[in-house]
Amino acid sequence: MLAFIIRRLLQSVLVMLTVALVAFGLFRYIGDPINNMVGQEATLVEREQLRAQLGLNDPVPVQFARFVANAAQGQFGMSYRMARPVADVIFERLPATLELALISGIGALVVGIALGVYTALRRDGWLSQIIMSLSLIGVSLPTFLIGILLIYVFAVQLQVLPAFGRGEVVRLGWWSTGLLTESGLKSLIMPAITLGLYQLTLIMRLVRAEMLEVLRTDYIKFARARGLSDRSVHFRHALKNTLLPVITITGLQIGSIIAFAIITETVFQWPGVGLLFITAVQFVDVPVMAAYLVLIALIFVVINLIVDLLYFAVDPRLRVKRSGRGS
Amino acid sequence: MSDPTPPPLLSVRNLRIEFPTRRGTLVAIDDVSFDIARGEVLGVVGESGAGKSLTGAAIIGLLEPPGRIAAGEILLHGDPIHRLRPDQMRHIRGRRIAMIFQDPLTSLNPLLTIGQQLGETILTHLDVDEDGARKRAIALLDEVGIPAPAERIDHYPHQFSGGMRQRVVIALALCAQPELIIADEPTTALDVSVQAQIITLLKRLCREHDTAVMLVTHDMGVIAETADRVAVMYAGRLAEIGPVRAVVQTPHHPYTRGLMGSIPVLGADIRRLVQIDGAMPRLNAIPPGCAFNPRCGAVFERCRSDRPDLLPAGATRAACWLFDAGHASEQTR
Numbered sequence: 001m002l003a004f005i006i007r008r009l010l011q012s013v014l015v016m017l018t019v020a021l022v023a024f025g026l027f028r029y030i031g032d033p034i035n036n037m038v039g040q041e042a043t044l045v046e047r048e049q050l051r052a053q054l055g056l057n058d059p060v061p062v063q064f065a066r067f068v069a070n071a072a073q074g075q076f077g078m079s080y081r082m083a084r085p086v087a088d089v090i091f092e093r094l095p096a097t098l099e100l101a102l103i104s105g106i107g108a109l110v111v112g113i114a115l116g117v118y119t120a121l122r123r124d125g126w127l128s129q130i131i132m133s134l135s136l137i138g139v140s141l142p143t144f145l146i147g148i149l150l151i152y153v154f155a156v157q158l159q160v161l162p163a164f165g166r167g168e169v170v171r172l173g174w175w176s177t178g179l180l181t182e183s184g185l186k187s188l189i190m191p192a193i194t195l196g197l198y199q200l201t202l203i204m205r206l207v208r209a210e211m212l213e214v215l216r217t218d219y220i221k222f223a224r225a226r227g228l229s230d231r232s233v234h235f236r237h238a239l240k241n242t243l244l245p246v247i248t249i250t251g252l253q254i255g256s257i258i259a260f261a262i263i264t265e266t267v268f269q270w271p272g273v274g275l276l277f278i279t280a281v282q283f284v285d286v287p288v289m290a291a292y293l294v295l296i297a298l299i300f301v302v303i304n305l306i307v308d309l310l311y312f313a314v315d316p317r318l319r320v321k322r323s324g325r326g327s
Numbered sequence: 328m329s330d331p332t333p334p335p336l337l338s339v340r341n342l343r344i345e346f347p348t349r350r351g352t353l354v355a356i357d358d359v360s361f362d363i364a365r366g367e368v369l370g371v372v373g374e375s376g377a378g379k380s381l382t383g384a385a386i387i388g389l390l391e392p393p394g395r396i397a398a399g400e401i402l403l404h405g406d407p408i409h410r411l412r413p414d415q416m417r418h419i420r421g422r423r424i425a426m427i428f429q430d431p432l433t434s435l436n437p438l439l440t441i442g443q444q445l446g447e448t449i450l451t452h453l454d455v456d457e458d459g460a461r462k463r464a465i466a467l468l469d470e471v472g473i474p475a476p477a478e479r480i481d482h483y484p485h486q487f488s489g490g491m492r493q494r495v496v497i498a499l500a501l502c503a504q505p506e507l508i509i510a511d512e513p514t515t516a517l518d519v520s521v522q523a524q525i526i527t528l529l530k531r532l533c534r535e536h537d538t539a540v541m542l543v544t545h546d547m548g549v550i551a552e553t554a555d556r557v558a559v560m561y562a563g564r565l566a567e568i569g570p571v572r573a574v575v576q577t578p579h580h581p582y583t584r585g586l587m588g589s590i591p592v593l594g595a596d597i598r599r600l601v602q603i604d605g606a607m608p609r610l611n612a613i614p615p616g617c618a619f620n621p622r623c624g625a626v627f628e629r630c631r632s633d634r635p636d637l638l639p640a641g642a643t644r645a646a647c648w649l650f651d652a653g654h655a656s657e658q659t660r
Contacts, residue, residue: 227421
């Protein structure tokens with residue numbers, strides 16, 4: 001188990017280094033950073049001076065090593081556009097994105113599993129058929145369209161929910177939360193639905209398919225043949241066995257929720273890192289883009305690590321050493 | 328109307344199981360009747376698809392839709408159980424009728440310890456507390472020959488070998504002292520050396536607990552070793568039923584004769600084993616009359632038009648017109 005974790009950690013470091021290389025590449029190949037930093041009137045001498053000052057004349061490997069060392073300490077330099085440390089800008093925006101991702105992720109998981117189990121158990125019921133048909137819409141409609149439709153119905157026509165922004169926020173140390181104010185919660189509803197709908201339908205369809213698969217297995221038949229109650233057969237025996245693939249997919253999806261909050265944040269002008277990234281792309285704010293890239297990679301790596309550890313918690317076949325076999 | 332003999336433990340009367348499909352209704356089990364007495368071992372043999380397992384599933388109420396009992400009845404001590412509501416049937420399953428499946432490797436839930444699986448079964452059926460259930464579970468494991476049961480009870484199924492897992496499955500079936508165990512090919516998935524152990528164990532336990540067994544298998548060796556009576560099934564119908572010795576040594580139905588002739592006998596000077604030409608008909612193409620008539624060496628006119636009932640034939644009863652009184656007199660003429 002420990003060896004497994006160490007191996008996984010080493011792999012994670014490798015992944016992070018690769019991503020860092022790509023992020024570093026951004027600096028070198030997306031235009032000349034000096035051009036972006038200084039005004040039109042800067043002289044060649046001034047440019048050269050800045051270049052030396054920023055270490056851009058050093059050999060590439062040295063620059064990369066410096067980038068990695070700084071990145072490891074959370075230093076990604078100054079944002080070209082805002083002229084503030086990138087780390088500060090990102091950390092300021094991070095709570096908004098994490099809250100949005102967390103709420104929509106939990107919502108998608110809870111509702112997705114519940115609906116998945118329901119539609120698997122009542123396979124031929126009319127409500128299941130309706131849910132399954134609706135889920136096709138969730139899978140096939142693009143995120144921005146769902147967001148715009150929601151805004152049109154609830155903000156423009158019914159005028160019950162705000163169309164954009166995060167509402168009032170409360171500061172808890174460096175973390176700013178919108179979960180404690182009414183306007184904050186109201187503002188969260190539509191973005192969370194928009195962001196989570198796809199994941200919800202995905203998890204639901206996955207749970208349904210896995211559940212149908214498990215319900216056909218011998219140990220479920222044997223559990224029924226022993227006279228166990230339906231509740232025990234369905235939830236104690238069947239649901240737990242469907243969870244491994246669900247954990248895998250959910251882990252990957254939580255990563256995507258954070259990474260692809262970009263679209264939702266743009267539609268709802270949600271002040272998170274996704275919106276920050278889009279603005280950075282428009283202004284070729286390379287340090288912000290690089291930092292975002294590394295941050296998202298880190299989140300994916302951490303989530304994957306957690307998923308691997310959850311396997312151990314759920315599946316005893318991985319946990320217990322293969323002792324006492326034979327005869 | 329006075330009937331002094333009590334009804335048999337299990338009585339299957341004219342059972343008919345149908346599968347409605349788009350192309351019409353398939354009759355998987357057609358007019359099958361048999362009894363199982365208290366403590367008796369009834370072997371059920373036949374080729375794959377003859378309806379052996381289906382009959383077992385129907386008895387314990389676990390027919391998978393769209394399969395359904397279209398006619399006939401299943402009586403437990405004379406009480407019909409084939410029309411019970413699911414919650415009533417649940418109290419019979421495991422408590423009075425238990426079932427053992429073919430593959431012990433897949434019969435146990437991989438995510439629960441065997442103690443948890445035994446415990447929940449005991450708590451479902453018996454009026455004991457958690458401690459009592461655990462004690463009983465350990466005693467059961469000991470009874471089915473699991474060494475160090477107090478320790479092994481907290482292990483997961485994957486920590487047991489195939490033979491040991493089938494012992495655990497048997498312990499699970501015995502949890503609530505059922506009167507009847509339906510064993511659906513309990514040894515098919517096991518090594519030959521382990522098969523004998525499991526059969527011996529099953530036989531011993533059932534004798535000790537006075538439990539009846541419906542042993543579904545296509546292994547005639549196991550049947551000869553274990554069963555009191557044998558039912559031979561063919562294309563969803565009973566071909567022959569009778570005491571095991573009579574069916575194995577002096578079979579009457581041509582199909583049973585073919586079946587017995589196809590078993591190699593050590594030391595016997597036989598150059599070629601008998602084989603039955605052709606294959607069992609598919610459910611949608613069962614011929615009129617006797618289902619076996621296209622493959623039967625002794626077929627005559629009547630076999631192709633009328634379906635034979637079970638007729639007395641020596642010590643057994645066989646569904647074959649050869650044993651009809653009229654035909655017999657024709658033969659002796």
